[in-house]
Amino acid sequence: MTGLVRVLCKVCLLWVSPLLVFSGNTMADEFVINSAELVLTEKVYQLNARIEFDFSKDVLAAIENGVPMVIETEIEFLKPRNYIWDEEVASLEQRYQLQYHALTEQYIVRNLNSGAQYTYFSLTAALQKIGNIDHLPLIDEKLLSDRDKENYYARVRTHLGFENLPVPLKLNALISRSWWLGSEWIELDL
Amino acid sequence: MSRVISALKRVSDSFFPVLAMGLFLVLSLSLLSTATENSIQFGRMHLALVVINALGLIVLVGLIGVNFIRLIRNYNRNVVGSRLTARLVFIFVILAVAPVSVVYYFSLGFLQRGIDSWFDVRVEQAMENALELSRSSLDMRIRELLKQTRDMADSLADAPEATVMLNLSDLRHEGNAYELTLMTDGGRIIASSTDDTTAIIPSKPDEVILSQVRQNKSYAGLAPSGDFGLQIRVAVAIDSLVVPTQQRILYALYPIADRISSLADSVQSAYGQHKELIYLREPLKNSFTLTLSLVLLVSLLTAIWAAFFSAQRLVAPVRLLAVGTRAVAAGNYDKKLPVTSNDELGSLVQSFSEMTNKISLARDEANKSKEQVERERAYLKAVLGRLSSGVITLDDELTIRVANSTASQILEVDMDRAVGVRLKALQGYGVHLRDFIDVLKRNLIMNQQDWSEEVTISRKQGNKILMCRGAILHSDENERAGYVVVFDDVTRLVHAQREAAWGEVARRLAHEIKNPLTPIQLSAERLRRKYLSTMSPEDAEVLDRSTHTIVQQVESMKEMVKAFSEYARVPKLQLQSLKIEALVNEVLDLYRDDEFGIKFTLAIDENVPDVEADAGRIRQLLHNLIKNSIESTRKRTDAKITISVSNAQHLGQHLVELRVVDNGPGIPDNMIDTLFEPYTTTKTKGGGLGLAVVKRIVEEHSGSVFAENQHEGGACVVVRLPVSTHDSGNSDASLLVQA
Numbered sequence: 001m002t003g004l005v006r007v008l009c010k011v012c013l014l015w016v017s018p019l020l021v022f023s024g025n026t027m028a029d030e031f032v033i034n035s036a037e038l039v040l041t042e043k044v045y046q047l048n049a050r051i052e053f054d055f056s057k058d059v060l061a062a063i064e065n066g067v068p069m070v071i072e073t074e075i076e077f078l079k080p081r082n083y084i085w086d087e088e089v090a091s092l093e094q095r096y097q098l099q100y101h102a103l104t105e106q107y108i109v110r111n112l113n114s115g116a117q118y119t120y121f122s123l124t125a126a127l128q129k130i131g132n133i134d135h136l137p138l139i140d141e142k143l144l145s146d147r148d149k150e151n152y153y154a155r156v157r158t159h160l161g162f163e164n165l166p167v168p169l170k171l172n173a174l175i176s177r178s179w180w181l182g183s184e185w186i187e188l189d190l
Numbered sequence: 191m192s193r194v195i196s197a198l199k200r201v202s203d204s205f206f207p208v209l210a211m212g213l214f215l216v217l218s219l220s221l222l223s224t225a226t227e228n229s230i231q232f233g234r235m236h237l238a239l240v241v242i243n244a245l246g247l248i249v250l251v252g253l254i255g256v257n258f259i260r261l262i263r264n265y266n267r268n269v270v271g272s273r274l275t276a277r278l279v280f281i282f283v284i285l286a287v288a289p290v291s292v293v294y295y296f297s298l299g300f301l302q303r304g305i306d307s308w309f310d311v312r313v314e315q316a317m318e319n320a321l322e323l324s325r326s327s328l329d330m331r332i333r334e335l336l337k338q339t340r341d342m343a344d345s346l347a348d349a350p351e352a353t354v355m356l357n358l359s360d361l362r363h364e365g366n367a368y369e370l371t372l373m374t375d376g377g378r379i380i381a382s383s384t385d386d387t388t389a390i391i392p393s394k395p396d397e398v399i400l401s402q403v404r405q406n407k408s409y410a411g412l413a414p415s416g417d418f419g420l421q422i423r424v425a426v427a428i429d430s431l432v433v434p435t436q437q438r439i440l441y442a443l444y445p446i447a448d449r450i451s452s453l454a455d456s457v458q459s460a461y462g463q464h465k466e467l468i469y470l471r472e473p474l475k476n477s478f479t480l481t482l483s484l485v486l487l488v489s490l491l492t493a494i495w496a497a498f499f500s501a502q503r504l505v506a507p508v509r510l511l512a513v514g515t516r517a518v519a520a521g522n523y524d525k526k527l528p529v530t531s532n533d534e535l536g537s538l539v540q541s542f543s544e545m546t547n548k549i550s551l552a553r554d555e556a557n558k559s560k561e562q563v564e565r566e567r568a569y570l571k572a573v574l575g576r577l578s579s580g581v582i583t584l585d586d587e588l589t590i591r592v593a594n595s596t597a598s599q600i601l602e603v604d605m606d607r608a609v610g611v612r613l614k615a616l617q618g619y620g621v622h623l624r625d626f627i628d629v630l631k632r633n634l635i636m637n638q639q640d641w642s643e644e645v646t647i648s649r650k651q652g653n654k655i656l657m658c659r660g661a662i663l664h665s666d667e668n669e670r671a672g673y674v675v676v677f678d679d680v681t682r683l684v685h686a687q688r689e690a691a692w693g694e695v696a697r698r699l700a701h702e703i704k705n706p707l708t709p710i711q712l713s714a715e716r717l718r719r720k721y722l723s724t725m726s727p728e729d730a731e732v733l734d735r736s737t738h739t740i741v742q743q744v745e746s747m748k749e750m751v752k753a754f755s756e757y758a759r760v761p762k763l764q765l766q767s768l769k770i771e772a773l774v775n776e777v778l779d780l781y782r783d784d785e786f787g788i789k790f791t792l793a794i795d796e797n798v799p800d801v802e803a804d805a806g807r808i809r810q811l812l813h814n815l816i817k818n819s820i821e822s823t824r825k826r827t828d829a830k831i832t833i834s835v836s837n838a839q840h841l842g843q844h845l846v847e848l849r850v851v852d853n854g855p856g857i858p859d860n861m862i863d864t865l866f867e868p869y870t871t872t873k874t875k876g877g878g879l880g881l882a883v884v885k886r887i888v889e890e891h892s893g894s895v896f897a898e899n900q901h902e903g904g905a906c907v908v909v910r911l912p913v914s915t916h917d918s919g920n921s922d923a924s925l926l927v928q929a
Contacts, residue, residue, distance in 0.1 A: 062469060065465050065466055065468070065469035066461075066462040066463075066465045066466045067466050067469060067470070101414045101462075102321060102462055102465065103321060103324060103325065103412065103420070103454060103457065103458040103461070104411070104412040104413055104420070106413065106414065108414055117414075119396070119413050120396060120398075121396060121398045121399075122398070125396065125397070125398065166470060166473075167477060168470045168473035168476070168477040169470060169473050170236060170237060171240075171473065171477050172472075172473040174237075
């Protein structure tokens with residue numbers, strides 16, 4: 001009976017807390033972009049960045065239990081506008097899947113954009129692979145119109161992919177801040 | 191906000207939008223339950239589905255809230271049907287909530303226990319063991335390959351750089367490796383040979399592997415490969431004799447036999463899934479519980495809304511009936527009730543409508559007959575009102591039912607007020623009615639079919655003689671239903687008869703007596719003249735006295751006859767408009783210097799209108815009245831006579847009233863009825879015709895006269911004469927002679 005009461009309480013909590021979370025809608029700053037820069041190499045803008053991931057206990061536990069996690073890094077090119085939101089010129093999303101492989105006791109990092117797969121003995125190494133972005137080609141210089149090039153700016157952020165969580169976990173994730181992991185937008189000059 | 195509420199009200203009143211919403215919610219709930227089971231296609235929709243259902247719930251709560259508030263408000267206002275609706279809603283809700291709650295309670299229990307039962311400790315152990323078994327079975331192969339790779343490394347130890355590439359290729363083929371790479375201990379690739387011709391860059395070992403090789407000289411282990419499958423990675427240090435300072439590493443990748451690989455892969459995936467499931471046990475329970483709760487809430491709220499809806503639908507005809515009944519109770523039979531359903535309630539409403547329709551028709555009929563009765567009653571009243579006889583009807587209990595206006599006039603009582611009063615109680619309306627009531631009671635109690643009797647009503651102004659006739663009224667069943675009494679004021683008739691008799695007497699007297707008087711007188715004078723001188727003085731004296739007496743008495747008889755002929759004479763009136771006060775003054779002047787020392791007082795109102803009269807006759811009337819008063823006050827030393835002239839109203843007629851009041855002994859009670867008849871007098875002198883003549887003069891002028899005794903003593907004669915037509919428009923009004 002007490003179990004049932006607990007479950008009912010939880011059900012109520014499930015109903016109320018999404019409202020609290022949605023009302024806040026801010027991500028905890030567990031992911032930090034230590035450095036990020038755009039480099040123009042052979043008329044292509046490339047991104048170099050160093051990102052540090054600090055997972056919460058819940059997320060770590062989920063990873064240890066074989067739940068695949070997706071880390072998404074978003075890059076947007078924007079053109080500022082007056083009075084309304086800035087116009088999005090181009091955007092790119094770099095997605096990595098991190099999963100623990102129990103048989104080999106290794107972490108698999110899979111680049112979901114390219115399909116490339118890497119294995120690491122430690123989580124730190126795996127995260128380092130994800131966090132070190134070197135020469136990631138973003139956009140051809142030509143695609144940004146020449147005339148007011150200096151008006152453009154880019155921004156980057158990274159966060160835990162919420163959509164790819166297993167369905168049962170999603171509800172838990174909704175009500176717990178330990179699943180809302182991500183960084184602030186970092187603005188980059190062209 | 192009010193628009194939202196009214197829209198909600200509209201939606202909550204109609205069936206189809208809510209039915210559609212309910213179906214939509216059921217669909218989304220079924221999708222949600224599929225999504226909860228972690229299916230790929232709906233997994234992404236899960237959150238959206240939860241939100242949609244939650245919104246649906248909010249809308250349902252809104253609908254129910256609107257209905258509930260409306261019900262509460264109607265309940266408090268005592269709106270017709272609200273109590274029944276509330277009771278039905280309560281019953282429906284209880285009927286819906288109770289079983290659903292029980293099912294929910296047990297479902298939750300089954301859900302919890304069901305999910306827990308998936309996770310058996312033995313299954314978990316078996317999974318661990320399977321993983322361990324896979325590892326150990328692969329361990330042998332790894333060790334073999336390590337040894338083989340070491341041999342390769344040895345063979346490459348002293349190989350020159352130029353031939354390394356060829357050697358590597360050979361070694362790879364020999365050792366069935368997938369890829370062979372020679373690199374420096376820093377990780378720089380020196381040479382590589384691979385089975386994959388598309389690969390440009392050979393795979394590099396992890397830094398962890400490199401450092402392990404640097405320390406322990408070798409590494410061998412499993413690694414996941416591609417999307418599925420495994421491969422064995424081996425890294426061995428090459429101890430070069432040529433360049434001892436520069437250590438090189440041989441890094442080899444070996445495929446695992448497909449059969450073993452797929453087995454190991456299935457163990458890994460099963461283990462991974464199981465582990466994930468264990469980890470997700472609580473969230474899964476929450477998720478299922480949430481879905482179940484959503485299903486419960488949606489069904490429950492839909493059921494509650496349906497309870498409101500169906501209760502209102504059920505009660506609608508009852509409410510209509512109640513409204514109709516209230517309308518009928520308030521006397522409104524024209525209220526039309528719409529028939530909303532074709533079930534028993536609908537036919538009840540229809541029957542009610544027909545009933546009110548018939549009642550309405552019956553009421554109209556009743557009203558019509560009532561109006562007819564009223565018309566006939568008014569007609570009867572008009573007829574009765576125009577009758578010169580008084581009519582009174584009484585019921586079986588001797589209660590007065592109808593009395594016409596003539597009855598009021600005759601009885602001098604407002605008989606309209608007496609309707610509904612018992613006959614016995616009528617005495618309270620006037621003491622003078624006592625004899626009348628007694629006669630009626632006596633005759634009615636004797637239950638005579640037809641009777642008639644003369645009644646004399648005694649009143650201050652003189653008696654009134656009524657001729658009463660009565661009959662029993664019968665109802666349709668020939669039972670006694672009441673009585674009717676008709677009566678006439680015959681006073682005047684009786685008086686007229688008496689007067690006529692007196693007139694006849696007078697005429698006879700004048701005719702029969704007057705003729706022999708003159709011969710008697712002449713004969714007596716002749717006797718005297720012829721024999722007086724011839725007789726002896728004694729005889730002469732007798733003769734003289736006798737003839738004198740004869741002559742004198744004849745003279746007196748002549749006077750009397752003259753008076754009678756005066757009374758009997760009906761002279762032609764010389765009517766003219768005259769001022770009565772001037773006439774009174776003129777006549778009174780003749781008496782002012784009277785030797786009896788009577789004090790005369792004259793009181794004349796201002797604005798007394800003229801009367802239409804014969805001046806000579808009125809003068810005679812005044813003489814008679816004043817003479818009468820003087821004679822009645824002769825014995826008093828403080829004799830006082832007051833004459834007043836004033837305006838008067840009687841029975842709506844405008845009159846001039848002349849009152850002659852004295853302070854004499856008054857009129858004896860036994861004479862007050864016959865005062866104005868000839869030979870009615872208390873005096874020793876006079877013929878007793880004075881007041882009879884007064885009455886005749888008054889009647890000639892269409893006036894009325896009566897006498898009454900004053901409270902303070904003395905008599906009062908009241909003469910009322912109609913006002914001249916030149917002064918007022920009441921000349922044609924008929925007069926009621928009161929004396």
